[in-house]
Amino acid sequence: MASPTTFHGWLGHSATSAKGNLTWEPFTPKPFADTDVDVKISHCGICGTDIHILRSGFGPTHYPICVGHEVVGHIVRIGSAVSPAFRLGERVGVGAQALSCLRKDCEECGSGMEPYCPNLFVGTYAGKYPDSRWSDGGYADYIRVSARFVVRIPEALKSWDAAPMMCAGITVFSPLKKNGAGPGKKVGIVGVGGLGHFGVLFAKAMGCEKVIAISRRWDKREDAKAMGADAYIATSEDERWEDRHSRSLDLIVSTVSSPDMPLAGYLKLLRTNGQFIQVGAPEDKLPGVSAHALIAKGCKIGGSQIGGPKEIEEMLRFAAEKDVKPWVQQRPMKQANQSVVDMENGKARYRYVLVNDDHEDHFKV
Structure with a gap:
């Protein structure tokens, strides 16, 4: 060889x-x-x-x-x-x-x-x-x-399942883990795509109390529910979604790579001391937000990279243990x-x- x-x-x-x-x-x-x-x-x-x-x-x-x-x-x-x-x-x-x-x-x-x-x-x-x-x-x-x-790679994982975990998987696993996703937490995942579907899968496997998938349209609702999402928000087709779901989430992980996002609306979904973590990488700047949107609830906006080798191995073991299948x-x-x-x-x-x-x-x- x-x-x-x-x-x-x-x-x-x-x-x-x-x-x-x-x-x-x-x-x-x-x-x-x-x-x-x-x-x-x-x-x-x-x-x-x-x-x-x-x-x-x-x-x-x-x-x-x-x-x-x-x-x-x-x-x-x-x-x-x-x-x-x-x-x-x-x-x-x-x-x-x-x-x-x-x-x-x-x-x-x-x-x-x-x-x-x-x-x-x-x-x-x-x-x-x-x-x-x-x-x-x-x-x-x-x-x-x-x-x-x-x-x-753990023996229990198929090669085709492990491959997308090496970037997409760790990109969402890392901020979920580091920002407290787990029992008792209510988590939103913005974007139901390559990264976002991992977000739903991992948040559910971590035992989060509630997992909400957030996308522009309703077309991925049934897929999201099959992945484990407890609820679904379609921001372009769901009137007054930011008001009806206000203060409902502890953590939001945004996986979208378009700067054209309703960021102010996402922040309204956060509970006091909630966190919005961006992992998708748009080619342009994110939209501006009012300082009051952060100050009024003590919420935070942050970002997250991929993960180091030890964290990737931890994710792979977790996926094998919890039978997470992309x-x-x-x-x-x-x-x-x-x-x-x-x-x-x-x-x-x-x-x-x-x-x-x-x-x-x-x-x-």
């Missing part, structure tokens, strides 16, 4: 690649370090961030680029300094971060908050390493990454272009996962 010197993947060469213009071609990964592992990819989820980056939505993207940061596969090469020891053939996952500074004097890296490292954040793709090389992601046959950002549609890796277009057009219900059929057949997982 070994990895090749040249990897192959779906590369974007311009902002038009987000419209289904990726090309399958060889690329050279960064030089192998003694702290790295190579992973033969069996599954890779499609994340909304992939599309933002492909079209230069967050600023100019460095092309060519191979996106994808919801990776599951098997280790085929291990660096000599990797500790704790991984095994060849072991099934692992890679999320949205490939490296941080990892310095002993870094408060964030030393406390499991690597995504907040103030010194270095290298994304799994579109990230710049200290040697100025750019990182490449998981719409590919292999990925090379620091072993510190590789996590083991709504996944598997697509062959060769259909990456159509899948990206369908994702952008809102057709996913609720996460696309690309499958390297030849790799999956080989490992039978």
Whole structure:
């Protein structure tokens, strides 16, 4: 079992690649370090961030680029300094971060908050390493990454279910856990999509007293209820929703990536000392709010990144224990272009996962 010197993947060469213009071609990964592992990819989820980056939505993207940061596969090469020891053939996952500074004097890296490292954040793709090389992601046959950002996957989880947890799952699990979601708490999830459906699933599995799914229209109400939502709000079609549900929630996690949101209305839903946490990343600014909306109830607006490797492993164990199953549609890796277009057009219900059929057949997982 070994990895090749040249990897192959779906590369974007311009902002038009987000419209289904990726090309399958060889690329050279960064030089192998003694702290790295190579992973033969069996599954890779499609994340909304992939599309933002492909079209230069967050600023100019460095092309060519191979996106994808919801990776599951098997280790085929291990660096000599990797500790704790991984095994060849072991099934692992890679999320949205490939490296941080990892310095002993870094408060964030030393406390499991690597995504907040103030010194270095290298994304799994579109990230710049200290040697100025750019990182490449998981719409590919292999990925090379620091072993510190590789996590083991519990046997009870299917690879196609674990893949979208590596970004979408941890993006909502982390703020729910850190902000007290659990028995006795009433939680709202804004957006019923790839991230939001995880929010409903995890909030319910955490034992929250009430879980409310919030979307623009009624079209996802039955899906949300099937995921475990106790109630549903359609902000574009439900008259006076902010008044009828006023002061009903302890915590709101917003997963939407559009700045066109009724933020003032969401804040009305919060109880005294309630919290609104934004995890979706719009390409433009969030709408302004009145200071009185915060002061009058002592509520807070915050944000949340992904999670560090230890937190991702905690989430995976929780998902295995509670039998959390995302709504996944598997697509062959060769259909990456159509899948990206369908994702952008809102057709996913609720996460696309690309499958390297030849790799999956080989490992039978």
